[in-house]
Amino acid sequence: MKSHGFAALVARYNQPVPRYTSYPTVPYWYEPFTAATWMQRCRETFAASNRHEGISLYIHLPFCESLCTYCGCNKKITTNHSVEDVYLQALEKEWRLYQHQLGDAPVIRELHLGGGTPTFFSPENLQRLMQFLLQGATLHADAELSIEGHPNNTTTEHLSMLYALGFRRISYGVQDLDETVQRIINRIQPLENVVRATTEARRIGFTSVNFDLVYGLPKQHLAGLQHTVEEVIALRPDRIAFYSYAHVPWTSRGQRLYNEQDLPTADEKMALYVAGREMLTAAGYADIGMDHYALPHDPLYKAWQDGTLHRNFMGYTTQQTSLLIGLGVSSISDAGHAFAQNHKQLGDYYASIEKGELPIFKGYELSEEDVLFRKYILDVCCKGKVEFDTAFSDVLEEHCKPALQALLADDLIEWQLNGIAITATGRNFIRNIARCFDVHLLRQQADIPAKRFSQAV
Template identity: 60%
Template structure:
């Protein structure tokens, strides 16, 4: 599909990825832990007997620093840190378990990082087994992990398979040697191939790849080579992310020479090239940045308008409660968000004193809940229905932007709903932004560049 370059230029503006609403920059430092505990208990009672709950475990350690990475991580080659961290994360789980009047029903479990496969197979087994002990696994469960192709062994995969894991996401990013050198992530294609084959041989039914466009020294031929080599392994899903260069926030990115980055026009070309190559191989473009084969559960959920989006990205498991364990992990009770301490020292201090490590968060107002629904519906289903409770705010803030989006052919707007067009699916973040009252009000008063550009 041809996309007007003028449209791409117009909408390539700083825009959130909308893994939450309100987005993290609008949360408050400091959080009432008592009020947060009450929100957890209330939502647990609502969710546990039906859809179950989701768990995210943040495992922050990496053996080397990837200079593009914006994740919360700790660089070390000392694997003795595993034991201390495991004890802390299990203590945190016990603190939450004390709030639960019944065994938790685990619907979704995801291990992210950092590099989760930094941990030994035995320690991953110990961690997950302790979490699942005295818990109930939902009939429609989904367990997944992020793996590094360089250090994910067959022993890791066999141990995880026995625990119920069936999906793994590998951070491929780019397969060109010069690009890998600059971003300090050296992983030959052979390592990706071996890790993929090992996962399938171990019984994993889904292998996902993460690819990034806009990296330093990346150009069309190099990106095309990365994509075609990756597609030769037939991953079930591909996340095709834009590199967000924010050195004012991410110290490691200061090691990247900005002269090596593609220009805005070049980055737009990389985006279009990648979408074209991936789509030509039979992958459907789903939501923001994601592609899936027709036999993948994500594609099926998208067709049925049953997608859900949370801090783990797009998921087929719709749970109204996500608990995040570990340093910097984020929890979501549908009516409140909480983020753990972002430093290991702060996290350990809180947990070892017998307290939850939450330090930042947000309690949603009724207005927030209404507009969060619109953003999730656009991001997951490509359509949202208006209702009378949206009130004056919809008319004042959202409708003028939606009318502009309609004039550009990105949405179809009626009195009752707005629906994303085929072309508009390339601009989902921008359409979601029309419902972001916090951002719209702030920018009307004092524009700031808090977020990465949309493309």
Template identity: 55%
Template sequence: MSPIDTHLLNKYNVPIPRYTSYPTVPYWDNQIDANQWKSAFSLRFEECNENQGISLYIHLPFCESMCTFCGCNKRITTNHKVEDEYIDVVLKEWQLYRQQMTSTPLIREFHLGGGTPTFFSPENLHRLIQSILSDSQVAKEHEFSFEGHPNNTTYAHLKTLFDLGFNRVSFGMQDSNPEVQQVINRIQPQENVQQVVQWAREIGYESVNIDLVYGLPLQTIDRIEKTIQDAISLRPDRIAFYSYAHVPWTSRGQRLFDENDLPTASEKLTLYQLGRSLFLAQGYQDIGMDHFALPDDLMYKIKEQGTLHRNFMGYTVQQTGMVLGLGVSSISDVFYGFAQNKKTIHDYYEEIKQGKLAIFKGYFLTETDQAMRQYILDVACNGKTQFRPEDLPMLETYTFPYLAELEEDGLIQWDFQGLTLTSMGANFVRNVCKAFDLKLLSDEHATLKFSQAV
């Protein structure tokens, strides 16, 4: 990856989506017709289930303490009695969707996110997962994964989920320095991370991922290097190296930070480039945007085959064609449209208990939207894309002027057939994806909706 001069850094460090969907959430409709959504869901289910199967995401929102850097939807509590009711409601939501399915679902991808999934006891996780799997089929080649907090993930958590078919686990390490852990309110001894990784290996998980975050308050070159060396010493199969998204207008915990403690854009990029060089030196391969994997990991193999995919769960090796999201604030993607569940547990419970889907906002894609989404996926996953002739008139109006500027700055090579990222452009994947974001390009007032590109 080429060094970046200050001019390019300043020019392209602007608010831009992470492109886990297109159109992005701020451009969705604040109301969505439930009957239209059910029809779109049923149609896509029939298309996907017989062949590749479906993806399932369950949001488990509870955390015992608040990590102040976190932008996820979560509920802070130490009362574990909340587990039973939440599981009951999620299972009822599952049954509401089962009524829209014309055959037994074939689950190829399953992910538990949060919040803190390991807030729930192993017994309750077993009840949740087993209730769904007992009413489903599991694809022979599947990827079941969950996010584990090193402080509360037990051997029983790992063994219980492994026995249910889970084969990948992601541990949130974030930063291993006490000074940074203190300011983000996530005190997490490195011994805890080492222990859960060791347990996962002993039990037989195929892939272990470590999550790191760069750009946090009080991070320095020395501290990020220590964090990365601590992570590499565990030899995880995958490493997610996320850019801290400073969005205090939506994440209240981030308002507690002294913004003078945050690295500047230039300093933040230096942190990333150091991390990337250290990963590559230890044999990890750059997957894209924020992921690295060892050459024998399936994600790298899929990347090399050109079939890597990206959705709300990030980069994935599965392309089922649809994601069903269960739980508060979860997002479903059925290709023809998106729908998001209500964001508060009270509202979510109220809708599901009345026998109604809890969706409150979403978007149905036009043919143009579908084309732009594919271009964005191509760039994010493969670093290149080919233009369809029927899209050229529209691309000439919105996209090509932007591509010309990107090429002038050395980020891409392009012609009327398609484009390819340069090594310099790999630093600015989100900026290149923006070339196909017609919603954002045509919105003159699109400010403060997204985190900075760097």
């Protein structure tokens, strides 16, 4: 497709759309949601799946030494590293609560340390974390351990310790290398730090080094982004997440520290996206959907090719587990037929732990309809095709097919005998196609607040 034609499609489909890390999406979850309800679902899924497939663990480590103003994550800004000990004590107590109620020894298939800045924690404390997580648990033979790191503070000691613990994948938040952009988002990160962190990880033995890039940041311009992508391509990270900056100052107060006039216009932001995408694909990165690019040797690319790609709250993954347990403040868990989220404020999280309670404050139990349409959305995101079931066909006819029909003329999808397939063009608009199976959103379209979701581009 010619660049100007693609840009026109991007403009047409640049609408507020969920990122579909879950279905139903978090705004439809309800509170209060009791820990007892969650644990019942959790135990059922654990009993059915732990021994043969294992579980996934997500650990949220929320601390950062400085505020990156663009960031929409749950974080706590501090330079006081004594918080590490207090937080680790709470995490251990939370994990013991799960182990006590699950009964059998958990088999950990996938483990991810996210943030915040996980490398805020000392190497010794990351080792301590892994020791208590593995006490009374075992690692699956095919376990994948991964961590998010900050290039400025990920040391050789961090990397050596993590490698010894079994970590083989690390993701660095690069975002943008332009100094003007770095200053306004308060993330001063020289290229030499990115190079050092990358080469050290590979020297020590990490087999997958991934970068996050963001387009649409304040003061970002085309030449600067192109320079960033050129430097990134030269380092050949195995995977690249090329995210759209989500400007949501109503939920992320740090974004109020700069003027919205500093943001690229809609047309400028689209140009940034188109340029970055074209540079990455020209350099040999495959667009596997939902902002993610991978080199052909990477397991994520191979999973996309053979139809085994999976998606959960940690993003795209090659691991298939039915149960994801999230530990730490704001973490989200998934038991297939139920979701649960921990308290978002540290004080509330600590208070629940001290009372010997799981710190659940919000969640959702999926209906049979939800389960089916969640499968459709996962198939859109991971397989690029959907085969329709006979169940809830009336819902499909009334809500989904009219929405899908609107995408047909733009060659984003094609009808098959009993479903749809996403075209090569459509792979760039996965969120928009997934939206066609979001029955909650389609039913309540007129009532959706304008500021609920970020723009697709």
